[in-house]
Amino acid sequence: MKKLTMAAIVSLGLMTGSALAASAWTGGDDLPTNPLACDGTPSPAAAKPYDGGSPTNPPDRKGKKITVVDVPKLIGIGYFNATSKGIQDAAAELGNVDAKTDGPTKANIDEQITFLDNYITSGVDGILFAANDPVAIAPVLKKALEKGINVVGYDANSIPEARQWFVNQAEFNGIAKALVDSMAAEVGDEGGVAIVTSTFTTPNQARWIAEMAAYAEKCHPKMKWLETVEAQEDNNLSFNQATTLINKYGDDLKGIFGMTSVATPASAEAVTQAGKCGKIAVVGLATPNAMKPYVEKDCVKSVVLWNPVDLGYAAMQVLRAVADGTLQPGATSVKAGKLGDLQVINGSEILLGSPYVFTKENIAGFDF
């Protein structure tokens, strides 16, 4: 027994050491980063040829009624309810689409694959997806393409050749810039900040954290990253983790980044309940409805997010355009109903727009 305890203590020590030695922000991935210019000058986008896949011998679906299934990362959370609503809105507007949303109850790649597989068998015309893992989902998407199904991603990408188009809500480096700039505006350039994320394995969050680290190093080099904690997609755990951070760092903690629409309001709640409003800034990705109480109380100044309803809407519009053949490889823009023309970037991605920053002034105008 003593031996085990010793082993536990030793390994604890080792892990402490390794944590201190690590330079990059915990929770980021190891893919190359591409931080934007500090002043917001758009980096010259190198025109990239179309790198998406294409379905094998798809039937002519132009103008015909099609059935579409939307398989998000998981069902039963506010964010994907909103995208689902956008998809339904677009389907209703188009009039010739029969769309439904179905998916796993937890963000599990294996179950998501099973769902996709079942819908491929059932013979849908189009698939919308938000991938739990960009690589793991590829084989089943390729299978869909082989069956002549139109495949469009949104929110979380797969590797390009496994789908036709991807509707990009905002580029990773754009989100990173918006978050870090907002934080810097509130806490100044030298404050200590911590991050509450879902899990380290969630690809989007990992990408954002990596981009944030790169951008902060480039443009706010004195911003001090303290720690990243995991909190699943769980309200209470996020709250507890944020509270622990507040207690641990005391006045050294100036700001908390919430990386998910669950973590951000929970962090705001933690700051509120700790009586630290105005002393600790919360900046993060979140839906406006969940953040209204905190924004109205001035506890949170800015919330960064795209409009998920628009994201779903755009994804549905793109899928229809692909099915109709109006969106072809090489196009530079696509018409997306009420959203107007959306720009094609990175070869096979369609950009929804810049991330939107909600503030006290405008947040009341949004309901999702």
Added chain:
Amino acid sequence: MTALSAHPGRSALHRFIGGYGQEIVVLLSIVALFVVVGIINPRFLSDTNINSIFAGNAYIAIAAIGMSMVIIAGHIDVSVGALIGVIATIAGTLAVNGYPVWVAWVVPILFAMAVNAGVGALVAYTRIPSIVVTLGMLSILKGGLISITAGEWISDLPTEFMIAQMRPFGIPSAVYFMVLLTAVAALFMRYTDFGRSIYAVGGNMEAARAAGINPERTVVGVFILHGLFAGIAGILFATQLQVIQSTVPPNLELTVITASVIGGVSILGGTGTVIGSTLAAILFACIGSALIFLNVSAYWLRAVLGLLILATVLADMARRRRVT
């Protein structure tokens, strides 16, 4: 051989240590943790941190009380996490739809007791193992919750509904609940016939029957009580934050079961106390918080936690072997 004075009854202290071995071990671990982490990082001992460790995890401790009763009675419930999610959702829905606050608190608890009465009846009268019934229940509650709510968040909850956020005398109400319920449950388990019959049924069902106890009714009763505690835990869970997620909190059942077991409740039934499970729930919360305070690499956090659970289990086995 028959010397009457051989055991005039062991000393009260000896009896206490003999009866509460695991509880004492857990309590000492908590104290040791506070001392060690407090020395390394004094902020760990700040009242706000201690408050938040206790308040933030009170619902786990309370759910573990009911779980301990179920396990002492020789059963198990793997659906408690799903049940808590459902209760929170019902409570929030009632609260935002203008029902009086007490309705929003009480109705979900009654619902939890009713569901568990059904589970208990299936377990007691059809003799289907509880793990099977609750495994099925887990699916039903989880799937049902998502079907009905689609995971729509509930927000704009009335302030007077937020019982967990009230702070009488500066201490979060959740802490009062945890302490009070643990004390009441401990007294109940020790000083009432029903409490003792839970031990009896878990220890030896046939002997319980012969002693005039109705084991079936006891099992149903235990599950209903478990529903009561899960219900209260669910209400605290629901009122901790401004929004209710309408989902099943991930892995909550494993956390609750682990707390019961580490607190000294034998998985074979018949022995353990609810004080132990509450202490173990607190220990877990402390460890989770302490690991962050100690700067353990976030990537290795779970491994360390697993190692600590394993160490506790093995230490317990070693202790038991010494005793017998």
Added chain:
Amino acid sequence: MTASRLLRHETILGVLTVIALIVLASLSDKFFTAENLLNQGRLMSEVGLVALAMTFVIVTGGIDLSVGSILGLTAILLGVFWKNLGLPLPAAMVLALACGTFAGWVNGLIITRFRVPPLIATLATLALYRGLAEGISEARSVRGYPEWFFFFGQGEVLGVPFQLWVLGLATIVAAVILGLTPFGRATYAIGANETAARFSGIRVDAVKLWIYTGAGFCSALAAVIFVSRVTTTRSDMGTGLELDVITGVVLGGTSIFGGRGTIIGTVLGLILIQALKNGLALSGVKGDGTIVVIGLVLIGAILAGALFDRNRGG
């Protein structure tokens, strides 16, 4: 020798499965096609492999909650051995399999040597192994496996998915071991009365150690197939696998108290669950509805079995 007694539950389950297949086939014409069925076989292979081993575990009266974590750990190790340590992929596969098997052996050791109840022992290693997977990988994925490696998870032999052959073979081997060999008889004996088994000259601890080690091996094998199928390695792979596996095994009529259960039952249980998941999805029932149905079927089937047993005066 006592086939009629053991097969009682399996008969009910078989009838139930056939009814489910007929109903589901009538609800969707896409369901009962060779292509779909083979594909479903592919999808259930990993759960199936682990369920075979879990049947042994539960028949001894034990349980193994750590199988999902072993799967995750093995997957991560496979990636780390290959990418970070630069081992040739086949060597990395063998080594990862060995590590997963070792993890199962450790479970067995804790249970037999230190007499920790299996539920508690594997509850602890559930957290430990998942934590190791997370720590070792630092949550990074390993990708870019060579094309030949995908054969294990995506390839076909004679038109049948590769892993279905593996599962089929494993099922036959497991059925023979559990049903016909001295090892199998020992497994039942341990579950029904461990002391009597020991007093009959059966090496109880050795048998149990083998079984938990086997569960580790099966989980590791499932991990390799899983990685090959999804072409990437993540530390959260196999999360929640234990509940799916246990549901299948228990639905298959294996008594959670030990001493009773068959491989045929487990296979039927798995088929029924997979058929429901797939068939209901094809008939337009959404995932959350399917979960509810599976919960009801689980309780209903066990209830039917219990009532049937009672009516027979058993």
Added chain:
Amino acid sequence: MGARAMQGERAGDATAEDRAALPIELRAVSKSCAGIKVGNTVSFDMRPGEVHALMGENGAGKSTLIKIMAGLHQPDEGQILINGEPVRFSSPRDAHAAGIATVHQELLLFPELTVAENIYLGQTPKTPLGAIDWPAMRRGARALLQSLDSGDLDIDQKVTTLSVGNRQRIEIARALAQDARVLIMDEPTAALAEHDVQRLMSIVRTLCQRGVAIVYVSHRMPEIFALADRVTVLRDGQHVATRPVCDVDEPTLVSMMVGRSIDRLYPAKQGQDGETVLELRNVSQRSVVRDISFSLRRGEILGLAGLVGSGRTETALTIFGITPATAGDILINGRPVKIGSPEAARDLGIAYVPEDRGHQGLIRAQSIAENIALANLKRLTRGVIVDMTRVMAEAKQAIARFGIRARGPDQLVRQLSGGNQQKVVLGKWLATNPRILIMDEPTRGIDVGAKAEIHLLMRKLAGEGMAILMISSELPEVLGMSDRVLVMNGGRIVGEFDKVEASAEAVGTVMTRSYSKDDAA
């Protein structure tokens, strides 16, 4: 013969006034269990302060009758009267309320609870607020145990740590705590050693003096004659007779029970002892078995006597490899061997029929065939597959050879009677072709008829050359069956007697003498 003459004589002669004072009376009760009628119109009554022995072979209906009185079963016909008033027991609680308590054979106690609580569970003393009054409970428990001359028991100890004899005293204390006027004792001595039996008998006498009526179920004749006032015999669910004990003798009772006369209880030795097959030289196992040396010859039945806890069973477990020896040598056919596991013991030709059939000997939920195959799997395997035809054939053979009364090899063991279960254990071990057979309490809880069969079988096996080591707590059995008797005390062998020298007095004295730690033989 005798049975027919006694048929008419029931407890119907008491006057109406007498009857009102009877703590319990059963009139013509019967109960059908799964289609088989048991306790067919039995009438039975108890007088205050008497010991009423209830006898009969297993399956005669004793258990059913007891369960009816304890409120666990409801009779289909007939009446139960308490103090002359008809009552209906719908649960054990009702029976308790009527002053009827039971000491069950399987000792229904709660292992994880303390002695005090085990005594009072279900009827705990309460404080005025309705809470359990623990101090009162502990006081009461201590007083009760004192009154049973068992004040040495620690009331705060968990029952799981206690011996069988002590547990039984707790059950009796429990009955007293219920203020029982009728105490049913179901084979109370079946698991007790001689010493504990004496102690129990004195407790029973104390209880009678206090006016408690005792229903005493036992297979052991000496106890019946020493304790009982009246005896009721059941056979095949029929009430055979109720008689004052002074009116009957042992052969009469036996013939009433089995419906025929059994002339010889212990079969005579056949043939000569052969060479030594097993020899122990200074074998020790920690501090439980100390410095044991003896030898066992072909064709010999060696009796191992001693109190429970004297190291008899522990010696057997050491020879059988469950708890391997920590010092000394074991020789088989003159060759030193190492026995580290039951498997090794079996492969050396050692078989062990354990004392606790249900727990150690058999898998009750499995069939006869499965049980018999269990110790013989290696031999019954062809290639890697267990040869089912051979398993069935061997099971059938065992059923025929040992006269196991069963429907067939497929029948579940738990459905068999105690004697037949014991034969299955024997069948399992004899199928391993052993040269050495260790039998621990071979006839515990087995009725008279089956007991004789087992004894006959043991003698026959010895005659065929088997070396048998028999452990028994029943002194008559040890003396009757053994060719030689070893006596153990405190983990050591303290005496050896041959057939001629062995007498109850001689053996009993050595068994119970207290030795100081170092001077034992």
